[in-house]
Amino acid sequence: MRKLFWALGIAGIPFSFIFAESDLVSLQQALAIAAANNPSYQIARRTIETYENKRILTRAGFMPTISSDISYKRATANSPTGPWVSSQTSSLMSGGKEDWESFNNYSLSLTVNQTIWDFKTYYYYQSNALWRDAATAEAATNANNLYLSVIQNYFAVVAADANARAAESVVAQMERRLETARTQVQNGVRTPVEALRAEAELASARLNLVKAENARRTTRKALATVLGLDPATDIAVDSDATVADPPTEEVGEAVVRALRESPDCRALREKIAAARMNARGARGDFYPQFKATAGVTYTGYEFDAMEYNWYVGASLSWNLFAGLATDTQVRDADNTVAIHEISLRNVEQNIRYEVENAYLALREARERAAPARALYDAAKSALALAEERFAQGVGTTTEITDAQASFNQATATLIQARTDLETAKARVRKALGIGYRDITANGGL
Numbered sequence: 001m002r003k004l005f006w007a008l009g010i011a012g013i014p015f016s017f018i019f020a021e022s023d024l025v026s027l028q029q030a031l032a033i034a035a036a037n038n039p040s041y042q043i044a045r046r047t048i049e050t051y052e053n054k055r056i057l058t059r060a061g062f063m064p065t066i067s068s069d070i071s072y073k074r075a076t077a078n079s080p081t082g083p084w085v086s087s088q089t090s091s092l093m094s095g096g097k098e099d100w101e102s103f104n105n106y107s108l109s110l111t112v113n114q115t116i117w118d119f120k121t122y123y124y125y126q127s128n129a130l131w132r133d134a135a136t137a138e139a140a141t142n143a144n145n146l147y148l149s150v151i152q153n154y155f156a157v158v159a160a161d162a163n164a165r166a167a168e169s170v171v172a173q174m175e176r177r178l179e180t181a182r183t184q185v186q187n188g189v190r191t192p193v194e195a196l197r198a199e200a201e202l203a204s205a206r207l208n209l210v211k212a213e214n215a216r217r218t219t220r221k222a223l224a225t226v227l228g229l230d231p232a233t234d235i236a237v238d239s240d241a242t243v244a245d246p247p248t249e250e251v252g253e254a255v256v257r258a259l260r261e262s263p264d265c266r267a268l269r270e271k272i273a274a275a276r277m278n279a280r281g282a283r284g285d286f287y288p289q290f291k292a293t294a295g296v297t298y299t300g301y302e303f304d305a306m307e308y309n310w311y312v313g314a315s316l317s318w319n320l321f322a323g324l325a326t327d328t329q330v331r332d333a334d335n336t337v338a339i340h341e342i343s344l345r346n347v348e349q350n351i352r353y354e355v356e357n358a359y360l361a362l363r364e365a366r367e368r369a370a371p372a373r374a375l376y377d378a379a380k381s382a383l384a385l386a387e388e389r390f391a392q393g394v395g396t397t398t399e400i401t402d403a404q405a406s407f408n409q410a411t412a413t414l415i416q417a418r419t420d421l422e423t424a425k426a427r428v429r430k431a432l433g434i435g436y437r438d439i440t441a442n443g444g445l
Contacts, residue, residue, distance in 0.1 A: 027154055027241040028438075030227060034150050035439050037228025041146050044139035051132035058128050061121035064114045071107045076100065106303050111295035116314075120284030123277050130274035137270055140263035143436035146226075150439075151426035153223040157237045159419040160216040166411045167205070167212040170404070173387075174202035177400070180391055189393040197397050201404070244438075246428040251359050254432060258355050259348055262433030268344040275340055279333035285326040288318040351431065358424070358431040365417070365424040372410075372417035379403070379410035 025033070035041065078099070115121065181198040184190040221231040229235075247254070259265055292314045300306030319326075386403035389395030429435040 024236050024238045026238050030150055030154050031438050033227045034146055038146055041142050044142040048135045051135045055128035055132055058125040062115055064112055067111050069109045073105045074102050076102050103301050106300050106306055108298040114292045116290035116292055118289045119287045120281050123281035123284055127274045127277035130270050134267050134270035137263045137267035140436045143439035144430055147435035147439050148426050148430040149226050152423050153226045155419045155422045156219045157223050158239050159415050160219040162415045164212040164216045167209040171205045171209050174205045178202050184393055194397045243422045243425040251356055255352050255355050258351050258432045262351055264347050272340045275337040282329040282333045285319055288316050291315045354431040358427040362424040362428050365421040368417045372414045376410040376414040379407040383407040
């Protein structure tokens with residue numbers, strides 16, 4: 001199924017075509033769809049190719065250039081008389097000839113130029129290779145952020161579905177309760193006021209159901225958008241989906257791991273190295289260029305009677321003064337290095353903060369799971385007892401209303417606790433810089 005999703009995404013076939021109402025999109029399938037369709041991630045991947053092309057383009061500076069030229073013209077052969085020719089001998093010399101007679105002129109040439117060494121080109125070639133590696137790391141950063149976004153939106157749909165089902169259950173309970181209250185009013189067990197209260201509670205439950213259904217539709221549209229699909233695509237998610245547990249280690253060890261493996265840090269380290277190469281490339285204008293050239297030419301007045309000449313040579317060119325442009329480029333390149341170094345320190349601080357907070361949130365989410373379940377079980381039992389007492393006519397409307405409110409709150413708390421636990425695990429994986437692997441494993445880098 002995952003391969004099918006991937007193939008259809010690459011082919012540009014809308015995923016709404018393959019989603020039936022009963023189909024469930026697993027979490028892994030959602031990540032695969034995002035890898036194939038999310039526009040931001042696709043742009044990041046294309047950027048890698050852009051820098052690879054720049055590297056190859058720079059490398060062309062060290063490849064030979066071969067050019068050929070074939071020309072023909074018909075021209076006169078008039079020439080002025082040289083000042084060294086006396087008037088007495090001018091008539092005997094070829095100089096000074098003037099007439100309208102013209103001749104064919106043929107020329108063929110083949111030229112080869114080869115850069116032997118250019119400091120600037122060499123360092124820029126190395127720089128573009130590093131920029132390509134930085135773009136690869138930035139694509140991983142994009143995938144890391146996309147991973148967390150998919151998890152958050154996926155479990156937002158899971159929670160919205162659970163809340164909608166809970167709201168439907170409450171409406172059904174309220175409908176039964178209203179029928180019971182009306183029957184008891186007819187039998188004289190309860191007052192009409194209690195039946196009206198039951199009717200009002202049913203209306204409130206239906207209002208909450210409308211809100212829950214709208215939240216379900218909204219979260220599904222948000223998930224489809226993150227996956228890179230048409231927001232109108234109706235996606236059904238797996239309510240039993242779980243996120244892989246992050247590595248079990250001390251926070252200090254986790255910070256070290258994150259600083260080592262985080263694509264944010266890797267991207268900036270590559271950018272620093274690339275910027276330093278750019279600075280060396282800018283200084284390359286202070287040094288000469290060495291080039292070699294060779295060629296052969298054929299010229300003549302008749303095409304079948306041309307004479308050839310060949311040549312080889314070498315040149316050294318040195319830009320001695322460029323109006324201080326080179327100095328400015330060097331300062332600009334050095335400043336770029338400094339900016340990236342400061343950015344790296346800032347990112348490292350943010351990663352430390354993010355990792356510590358993510359582990360704290362994960363610990364809290366795990367600790368909340370058991371009390372949330374206990375609260376739900378207790379509220380469910382209390383509501384069942386209150387329903388029984390109400391049906392027997394011994395329980396008050398206030399009693400069952402309070403029990404219902406407690407159960408509704410406990411249900412919402414349990415749903416939120418489960419959602420928070422799954423997203424907390426994803427936050428830790430994202431903070432450690434390993435979440436992107438679930439994206440790239442499904443058709444990424």
